[in-house]
Amino acid sequence: MFSRKQLEDIKNLQRLCEAEDHIQLKLNWDMLHNRNNDESNDFLHYENEELAGFIGLYDFGNSVELCGMVSPNYRRKGIFSKLFTSALEEITKRKKYTRVLLNAPANSSSAKSFLQNISCTFSVSEYQMKxxxxxxxxxxxxxxxxxxxxxxxxxxxxxxxxxxxxxxxxxxxxxxxxxxxxxxxxxxxxxxxxxxxxxxxxxxxxxxxxxxxxxxxxxxxxxxxxxxxxxxxxxxxxxxxxxxxxxxxxxxxxxxxxxxxxxxxxxxxxxxxx
Missing domain, CATH: 3.40.630.30 (Gcn5-related N-acetyltransferase (GNAT))
Structure with a gap:
């Protein structure tokens, strides 16, 4: 379960990345607020007491979704790759998922650049509606x-x-x-x-x-x-x-x-x- 400070750090990092990249990240805050201690679903990387990167796992039965971000101030340092590797190790440990879905904002160039360098295929688009x-x-x-x-x-x-x-x-x-x-x-x-x-x-x-x-x-x-x-x-x-x-x-x-x-x-x- 997150501390109040960790939740605030994630929220601040989300605001920073969205403003910098002109995107909207889907971090499933309803699930982040209700994490328990039974599973490791969240991976955080701090630099100089500042949250530099975050990846969260979201369990939906036989599938798991993954979404994350890295501060514009700490990119190109391999932080996201390290977090991604840790998340995949946790997913593999559970041995229950038939699908691992990587979520990327449709207009995020940094996300698309990362996805081009790993083994994945496009699955589906989802719309947020107001x-x-x-x-x-x-x-x-x-x-x-x-x-x-x-x-x-x-x-x-x-x-x-x-x-x-x-x-x-x-x-x-x-x-x-x-x-x-x-x-x-x-x-x-x-x-x-x-x-x-x-x-x-x-x-x-x-x-x-x-x-x-x-x-x-x-x-x-x-x-x-x-x-x-x-x-x-x-x-x-x-x-x-x-x-x-x-x-x-x-x-x-x-x-x-x-x-x-x-x-x-x-x-x-x-x-x-x-």
């Missing part, structure tokens, strides 16, 4: 309520059927993400039946939507659109800017989000490490 104000309505036939312990099986099955997790992976993932912030998780009901789920994480004045899933048999009926608009309405009225992420190849989700007022503000490219 909601722009549109007219919102409430709907009586769709309900959003906090998740309860008895909803766990539905949450696991939604991860299995919508995101391709195995049941064991989904159970482990749900256990880990709920350890520290169980109040971020909501169930979507239609006619008093649980048909989906959604998570809302707050970071400063931003509300980030994650894990939005509707059972396949209930998709295409407008339920997801109504649920999303209810969440947007609540978060907007509470004064938050609203964000989410979507893979470029998920055209149905992309169209849904665009129709609800979301616009692309940043792109991330993922490369599969060989």
């Amino acid at each position: 909601w722009s104000e549109t007219e919102l309505f409430d709907y009586d036939d769709v309900t959003i309520r906090p998740s309860k312990p008895e909803d766990l099986q539905d949450e696991i099955q939604l991860d299995v059927r919508c995101f391709g997790f195995s049941e064991n992976e989904a159970a482990d993932f749900n256990h880990r993400v709920k350890l520290h912030n169980p109040r971020e998780f909501y169930m979507i009901e239609h006619d008093h039946q649980a048909v989906g789920k959604i998570r809302v994480h707050h970071e400063g004045q931003e509300a980030w939507i994650y894990g939005f899933a509707i059972y396949p048999e209930y998709q295409g009926k407008g339920i997801g659109r109504k649920a999303l608009k209810k969440i947007i309405k609540d978060e907007h009225e509470a004064g938050y800017g609203i964000f989410l992420e979507v893979e470029a190849r998920n055209s149905n989700a992309l169209r849904l989000y665009e129709s609800c007022g979301f616009k692309v503000v940043q792109g991330q490219d993922y490369y599969q490490y060989k």
Whole structure:
């Protein structure tokens, strides 16, 4: 688990790199805030008591994502390569991943330069989207309520059927993400039946939507659109800017989000490490 100073050091380094390179890094702050001591997921390099480099691992069942950065003041010293080697050693030790994905901001020249020198292939692009104000309505036939312990099986099955997790992976993932912030998780009901789920994480004045899933048999009926608009309405009225992420190849989700007022503000490219 990070100390308060380490978290602040990472945040400051992120600001510095983003300003220098005109990029947006995806560091999964909801996960960084909730690290535990059971696994080594984060690799930090200090120079003269200043955080010079950082790499974080983000576990998603059978795949793991890796994202990092080095201060502009300490580049071309091999710092990122050393951190990357340490991260790969930890990944190899776990013996459970079928995919290792390297995350790079789409317009980061330094990231692309590094990727050209390692064994990896492009996998997929992901868009960060921000909601722009549109007219919102409430709907009586769709309900959003906090998740309860008895909803766990539905949450696991939604991860299995919508995101391709195995049941064991989904159970482990749900256990880990709920350890520290169980109040971020909501169930979507239609006619008093649980048909989906959604998570809302707050970071400063931003509300980030994650894990939005509707059972396949209930998709295409407008339920997801109504649920999303209810969440947007609540978060907007509470004064938050609203964000989410979507893979470029998920055209149905992309169209849904665009129709609800979301616009692309940043792109991330993922490369599969060989």
